[in-house]
Amino acid sequence: IQGISLKDYISExxxxxxxxxxxxxxxxxxxxxxxxxxxxxxHKDVTERLxxxxxxxxxxxxxxxxxxxxxxxxRGGLATGRNIFINMSKTGKCKTxxxxxxxxxxxxxxxxxxx
Numbered sequence: 311i312q313g314i315s316l317k318d319y320i321s322e323x324x325x326x327x328x329x330x331x332x333x334x335x336x337x338x339x340x341x342x343x344x345x346x347x348x349x350x351x352x353h354k355d356v357t358e359r360l361x362x363x364x365x366x367x368x369x370x371x372x373x374x375x376x377x378x379x380x381x382x383x384x385r386g387g388l389a390t391g392r393n394i395f396i397n398m399s400k401t402g403k404c405k406t407x408x409x410x411x412x413x414x415x416x417x418x419x420x421x422x423x424x425x
Contacts, residue, residue, distance in 0.1 A: 320359060321359070321363050323345070323355060324360040324363060326345070327341055327345060327352055327355050327371075328364075331356065331371045336374070356368060356371050356375065357372070
């Protein structure tokens with residue numbers, strides 16, 4: 311990038327990443343995809359670099375990341391259930407969500423959240 315130092319570029323990126331996370335309640339993975347960087351870069355920008363640049367913005371972004379981290383096991387379970395339903399539907403092993411729920415012994419709550 312011409313006209314801007316690498317250090318300034320990284321600082322600006324860290325600020326943009328934090329704002330994106332806050333505005334979109336985004337996960338590290340979603341943010342990395344949106345910015346075309348690795349998850350490690352997003353994490354380092356927010357937890358280390360931004361702390362030096364703008365501690366209050368870093369703290370606000372950290373709150374979102376902590377919430378996402380605390381909920382990730384739920385999202386993972388829902389994704390697994392959704393994949394089971396999709397695979398079983400494609401193979402004809404079940405025709406409805408209820409059939410799949412009975413087949414794989416999922417809770418009704420789980421089935422309601424597959425969509």
